[in-house]
Amino acid sequence: MVRWLLLLAIALVIALLARKVLVALRTPATGERDAATPPDNPQAKLVRCVECGAFVPKADTVPVANGLRCGAGCLPR
Numbered sequence: 571m572v573r574w575l576l577l578l579a580i581a582l583v584i585a586l587l588a589r590k591v592l593v594a595l596r597t598p599a600t601g602e603r604d605a606a607t608p609p610d611n612p613q614a615k616l617v618r619c620v621e622c623g624a625f626v627p628k629a630d631t632v633p634v635a636n637g638l639r640c641g642a643g644c645l646p647r
């Protein structure tokens with residue numbers, strides 16, 4: 571009798587672990603994000619220009635030694 575209970579307990583643990591693994595495999599790496607939240611595009615993120623202080627999309631910036639600059643107008647000459 572005790573042996574059957576032990577086997578049942580082991581089977582339950584295995585089933586729970588298998589379920590966890592299956593859920594983890596089905597969920598993509600970014601799946602924890604709330605579905606209502608739009609995925610943030612890193613290129614659309616606004617960053618501050620170290621020269622003029624303007625906020626510009628990160629895709630439009632140019633990296634310099636001390637940060638990011640907003641473009642040709644703020645680049646060092």
Ligand SMILES: [Zn+2]
Binds near residue numbers: 622623643
């Ligand atoms: Zn600038």
